[in-house]
Amino acid sequence: MTIENKLGIHDSLELARVEEKISKKKAKELFDNAILNQADIGTFASLQIIHKFLFDEIYDFAGKLRDVNISKRGFHFAPRIYLESALADIDQMPQTTLDEIVEKYVTMNIAHPFREGNGRAARIWLDLILKKELRKVIDWSKIDKEDYLLAMERSPIRDIEIKHILKAALCDDYDNREIYIKGIDHSYYYEGYYSFKTIDL
Secondary structure, eight states, X not given: OOOOOTTOOOXXXXXXXXXXXXXXXXXXXXXXXXXXXXXXXXXXXXXXXXHHHHHTTTOTTTTSOOSSEEEETTEEXXXXXXXXXXXXXXXXXXXXXXHHHHHHHHHHHHHOOSSSOHHHHHHHHHHHHHHHHHSOEEOGGGSOHHHHHHHHHHTTTXXXXXXXXXXXXXXXXXXXHHHHHHHHHHHHHHHTTOOOEEEOO
C-alpha cells in the first residue's frame, strides 16, 4: 500500500523514486546551508528538524510523531502511547563518548518516532552528534550493508556489533562534503532492504 503523500503518487515504486530524489536534494541543502548550526544537537527536537526538512515536500507527517504502531521484520518499535516518554528519556542520555553516542542512536532507532524516513534522518543526526562531540563522522561507504542491518537488528539486545562496525568507519574529515554525500547515498542503499508493516491502534 502506498503511503499517502502530498504529490498524489499512488504507485509505491514511483513514490520511492521521487522521494529519494527530493530528500537527497534537501539533505544536501542541510549541509550546504548549515541549517542545523543553531540546533541542540542530540535532542529529539534536532531530529525533528532534520526529518521535517528532508520530507516536508512529500509527506504531511514530516517532523511529526507517528500516530500508528509500526514493526519491521517482526520487531515492534516503541508503542505509540509510550513514545513521548521514550523520547524524553533519550534527550537525557549522555553523548560524550563513542559508546554513549551509539547507545543513544540505537535507542532512537528503537523509538522510531516517525511514520517513514527514520533511518535516513537518524543517520544524519548521528553524524551531527559525532561531529559536535568527537570531531568525527561515519564514512558510510566503508560499512557493509548486510553487516550494518544485521547489527542494527540485534542492537536492542546486543549493541557491541554495531559499536564495532561504526567505530571502524569513523573518520576525522567531518567537514568533507563528499563524505557527507556518500552517507546520504548509502542511506538509501540500506533503507531498500526492509519494508514496513503498519499496525493500526
